[in-house]
Amino acid sequence: MKLQVNLIRxxxxxxxxxxxxxxxxxxxxxxxxxxxxxxxxxxxxxIAELTHHLEQVQRLTSDLNRRETxxxxxxxxxxxxxxxxxxxxxxxxxxxxxxxxxxDLARETPAQIQIERLRLQQSTLDRDGRLRRxxxxxLQCRVESVTPEPLIREFHAMLVRKSGDPESxxxxxxxxxxxxxxxxxxxxxxxxxxxxxxxxx
Amino acid sequence: MPASLxxxxxxxxxxxxxxxHDVVGIEWRSDSLRALRLKRNRTLHLEGCxxxxxxxxxxxxxxxxxxxxxxxxxxxxxxxxxxxxxxLTLPGHTVLDESHVRDAMGLKGDDQMRIGFQVxxxxxxxxxxxxxAASMPEPVAAGLPAMLxxxxxxxxxxxxxxxxxxxxxxxxxxxxxxxxxxxxxADVDYCLFAFFRNRELLLIRRYGQGSAGVLKHISHKLxxxxxxxxxxxxxxxxxxxxxxxxxxxxxIRQITLSRDFIERxxxxxxxxxxxxxxxxxxxxxxxxxxxxxxxxCLEWTPFEDAGLDLSPFPELLEQPWSFYAAFGSCLxxxxxxxxxx
Numbered sequence: 001m002k003l004q005v006n007l008i009r010x011x012x013x014x015x016x017x018x019x020x021x022x023x024x025x026x027x028x029x030x031x032x033x034x035x036x037x038x039x040x041x042x043x044x045x046x047i048a049e050l051t052h053h054l055e056q057v058q059r060l061t062s063d064l065n066r067r068e069t070x071x072x073x074x075x076x077x078x079x080x081x082x083x084x085x086x087x088x089x090x091x092x093x094x095x096x097x098x099x100x101x102x103x104d105l106a107r108e109t110p111a112q113i114q115i116e117r118l119r120l121q122q123s124t125l126d127r128d129g130r131l132r133r134x135x136x137x138x139l140q141c142r143v144e145s146v147t148p149e150p151l152i153r154e155f156h157a158m159l160v161r162k163s164g165d166p167e168s169x170x171x172x173x174x175x176x177x178x179x180x181x182x183x184x185x186x187x188x189x190x191x192x193x194x195x196x197x198x199x200x201x
Numbered sequence: 202m203p204a205s206l207x208x209x210x211x212x213x214x215x216x217x218x219x220x221x222h223d224v225v226g227i228e229w230r231s232d233s234l235r236a237l238r239l240k241r242n243r244t245l246h247l248e249g250c251x252x253x254x255x256x257x258x259x260x261x262x263x264x265x266x267x268x269x270x271x272x273x274x275x276x277x278x279x280x281x282x283x284x285x286x287x288x289l290t291l292p293g294h295t296v297l298d299e300s301h302v303r304d305a306m307g308l309k310g311d312d313q314m315r316i317g318f319q320v321x322x323x324x325x326x327x328x329x330x331x332x333x334a335a336s337m338p339e340p341v342a343a344g345l346p347a348m349l350x351x352x353x354x355x356x357x358x359x360x361x362x363x364x365x366x367x368x369x370x371x372x373x374x375x376x377x378x379x380x381x382x383x384x385x386x387a388d389v390d391y392c393l394f395a396f397f398r399n400r401e402l403l404l405i406r407r408y409g410q411g412s413a414g415v416l417k418h419i420s421h422k423l424x425x426x427x428x429x430x431x432x433x434x435x436x437x438x439x440x441x442x443x444x445x446x447x448x449x450x451x452x453i454r455q456i457t458l459s460r461d462f463i464e465r466x467x468x469x470x471x472x473x474x475x476x477x478x479x480x481x482x483x484x485x486x487x488x489x490x491x492x493x494x495x496x497x498c499l500e501w502t503p504f505e506d507a508g509l510d511l512s513p514f515p516e517l518l519e520q521p522w523s524f525y526a527a528f529g530s531c532l533x534x535x536x537x538x539x540x541x542x
Contacts, residue, residue, distance in 0.1 A: 001400060003368040004533040005335040007317040008277070008359035012346040016221075016273045016355045 094196060096122060096135035101162055112145040113155055116187070125196075135194035137163070142176060144185045152188060163192040223248075224534045225272035225354050226527030228362055229258045229279050229345065231390050231413065237524045238272045239531035247509045248272070250516050250524055260344025265351060275354035276530030277345045279337055280362035280390060285314075288405050289332040293324030302334050315342040321402060333402065335361045357534055362526040363393045363407055369529030370475070372536065373506040376400045380472020381463060384501065385456065385486060386525070387478030389413045392486075394456050396463045396471065403463055408452045412479035415448045422447075434481050445485040453489050460494060477501035478522045503528060 015022060098120055109115065117140035122133040139159075145151050152170050160166055170188045179185035225238040234253035240246045249269040256262045258279060289305050291297070302318045303309055316336040324330035346356035370384050376399055385394040392408040420430035422444045433439050460471055474490065476483055476498040487498050503525055504511055511517045517524060 001371070002533045002536050003319065003333060003364055003371050003402065004358065005317045005319045005333055005360060005364050006358045007315055007335060007337060007342055007361075008346060008356060012343070012356055012359075014355040016353065016357075018352075 090131060091133075094122075094131075094133040096133070096194060098135075101137065104158070104162060108158055110151050110155060112143055112148070112151050114142045114144070116140045116142050132196045134196060136191060137194070138189070138191045140187065140189050142185055142187050144179075144183065146184055148173075148184070148186050156190065159190065159192050163194045165193045168192045221274040221357060221534045223273040224276060224357070224531045225266065225270050225274075226276045226278060226365070226524075226530035226534075227264070227266075228365075228524075228527045228530075229277075229281070230255070230362075230388075230523075231281075234264075235523050235527050236266060236270050237527040237531060238270045239528070239535065240272070241535045245507060245509060245535070247504075247511070247514065247517075250514050250527075252516055252523075256348065258341045258345050258348070260340075260347035262348060263350045264348040266354070271351070272354045274357035274534060275349055276358045276360065276365070276527070276534050277349075277356055278360055278362045278365050278526050278530050279341060279345060280388065280526070281337070281341065282390070282409065283341075284337045284361045284363075285335065286361055286363045286405060286407060287334045288321075288402060289318075289330075289334050291324065291330040291332060293326050293328050293330060295324070295330060297330060297332070302332060305332075306334055306336055308336060313339050315339045331402075333364065333405075335364060337361060358530065360530055360533075362388070363391070363405070365526040365529035365533065366393060367395055367402065367405065367529070368533045369503045369525050370395075370501065371397075371400065372529070372532045373503040374475070377472065381467060381469055383456075383460065383471050383474040383496075385474065385476050385478075385490070385498070386501070386522075387412060387476075387482035387486060388526075389479060389523075392452055392478070392482065394452075394459065396459065398467060398469065403467065404459055406455060406459060408455060410448050410452065412481040415445055415481050415485075418448050419444045442485060442488075445482070446489070449482060449485050449489060453486070453493055456490070457493055471496060474498045475501035477503075477525065507532075 105115065105118075117138075119138040120135075121138070122135050125132045125134050137159075141155075143151055152173070156168075156170055160168065168191055170190045173186060173188040176185040176187045222242070223238070223240045225236055228235045233255050235250070236253055237250040238248040240248050249267075251267055251270055253264075253266075256264060258281070285306065287306055289302065291301070291305055295301050297318075297320060299316060299318075303311075303316050306316060308314050308316060314336045315338070316334060318332050318334040320330065321333055322328075322331040342359060345359060349356050366386055366388075367384070374382070380398075381403065382397045383394065384397070386392065388411045390409075390411045390413055392411055393406070394408070395405040396403045416427055416430050416434065419434065419441055420427050423430060423433070423439075425433070434441060464470055471494075474494070474496045476487055476490070477500065490496060490498050502521070504517065504521055507528075511521065
């Protein structure tokens, strides 16, 4: 216990330290505040950096998605083109060369046999998922002979050799109107199928 | 406040001079300034003292202390006539704030007086507050701290000399539980007497005449100037008891009345009286008190009681009593465990 009535006011006192506690406190406070501001600033900078990076990634993703869509469209188009190419190649590869047949017909058809109608056609056949073109020739002929059968057999044999189709036969053999015994004339038809080119060994 | 520092921070308090350990007490007196520097490490050390040229306590002049007196903290003391010390007793339900104490001191609405107080005993519903209150003119209170403009010392306390004197007595005398103790101190401008019981202040009175008044009365009565009167008193060649008695008789009367009042009030006799201060008055008081009060007066020597060696300081050996107030102020500042209002 002491007897002391201190009449001095707080603002009349000074710090006795060269470095006052108030100064140290203020400095520490400022340091803390500065550190806090720097930390917050760095965080905001990091957030801005990440946001910018995210925007870049989003732009890249969007670009990639767009390019993927375009690629898919191109793939689809390519597949279609490849399908067309394949089909075209098929058609090209399966094209039948009628020229030797027509040449042989022109050279080896007996004089008594007149080809009235010649129809060259190719039908498609789907076998095991693969399309094949079956060349087929249909003939409508007129034969003027007293003995037409040997001529027709010889003609048929010649065509069978060409086509390799032993199952075809002359059909619809009939006397033609206006013919008589002096000048007999008969008509017949015949259809021959050729082996598809790709199956040709 | 430094006293309320947590223990964990106390080792660092010296680094920032938060807990005073090197103090200089400076007392503004009418004739001079008395400065005394005291340090406390493990024990008290007297670092120096000086009688300085008087400066008006208005804050206009700057006080520059000699290097050996530049302590860290300063206790400023004022002993002017316009300074008032009162021991107040207030009802226990009174809120102890400045306005109530100002009212009790009779200074209601007087902004030109700065007041302060220390609660000596907290009252309850049944017991009264006991308050030691002090007031001094605001221009002086504002001016004294402003006079210490150097880096060191820095103003730490602003007190009235009578209270610092009582504190010196408080902190150098052991508690006496058996009886009431009295203190009479004769200063240059005033005399002070107080009564204590077991470290409780019971009464304090300030008498407006001191050794200066006695010398003035002697010079007037003998028809000599003040310096001659002083020399006469010092030499002891002339019996001046009659002249001194004219001045001290009213004081003796007041002391007697106060002693009787205290003894009746406390229902206990005054066991011992301590006397200190200017020998001019103290010697006259001593013989008068022994006759009137029939009590042996003991000499109050706080420096010796505190175990301080005065031999290196001739100013102290010559007039030790004139530094008691500064010493009391230093003790109060260095006592960081004590309570401060």
